[in-house]
Amino acid sequence: MTRPPCCDELMSVKKGLWTPEEDAKLLAYVSNHGTGNWTNVPKRAGLKRCGKSCRLRWTNYLRPNLKHEGFTPHEEELIVTLHANIGSRWSVIASQLPGRTDNDVKNYWNTKLSKRLALNGIDPVTHRPIADVKESITSLQISAAATTAASAAARRCRSPHVFANGDLRNTHFANDVISPTSSSSSSSTASTAANQNPISNAGTPPPPPLPDVDWVDFLAEDASLYLEELDAHLASPAAAPASTSSTILSKAPPGDGDGGFRSTEEVSDIVQGVTASDGWSSFVDGILNRDRQLMSEFAGLTPDLDLL
DNA sequence: AATAGTCGCAACCGCCAGGGG
């Protein structure tokens, strides 16, 4: 049943970093024959590499017109904005950044932007202020206490649940052992859940939390890593509300952390909004307004859901 | 100067969708 490997494992396929000689061979082959039919590329180019590896090397490193310098503030804005609107669709995001690959964008997000968002009081998963998340947790706990009678019915449903407004308030993994070992890993886990199950039960009331394993538990644990910084941030007289901060890391479009799909046209609109904007505030306002408009038009619905 | 810890990037892995036979 398992799919055979893309490369003949009997043949000694080299792994790891590419040498300049290998790069030269691949470049020479592609310049002569073009891209495509990657499975035959290693043999024809005289490389002891997997075809997939060749394609990746070309796409992420050797391809012409790739930028290898650092990301500009404008690119950062674009990444954060698009991530807030479409989630971790790195290829879509990268397509809006000339010279950048999805791997570049993904790495930059994972290593820099998500951490900076967290440090500035924005949950990198939902793009909402941590204060809102804290409030959600509190209200959830109150709600949970009042609705324990319904928990038996909810126990039968294993999918993460998201409120119709996009808030990820009550995701649980009844049969999964969630044991976050670091903020980045747990963030990644939550991100995956949020993005792969966007508004999975829109229109239906969220079930109450389960007493055994509740995602809020580890969210709270995870969030605690930077809640102190958030409190300090909010306590500071100079601190602006997170959603109006002039820094890139403070943007928090309301009610949309679901990673719901946006069409190419909508992505382009977002990009144009960033490009046309002469200031972060107007840019943010534009995004927020558009987000509110979309959420009101398609409350609780996403094309992903429509496909189900 | 040596060592441990952290960071960032490159590459790999597994899954999935689309297209062709």
Place this chain on the structure above:
DNA sequence: CCCCCTGGCGGTTGCGACTAT
């Protein structure tokens, strides 16, 4: 219509470079 191959995608890992002690 079905199966298989290929390419694409997102998540994860490995490792070298850098920094702090």
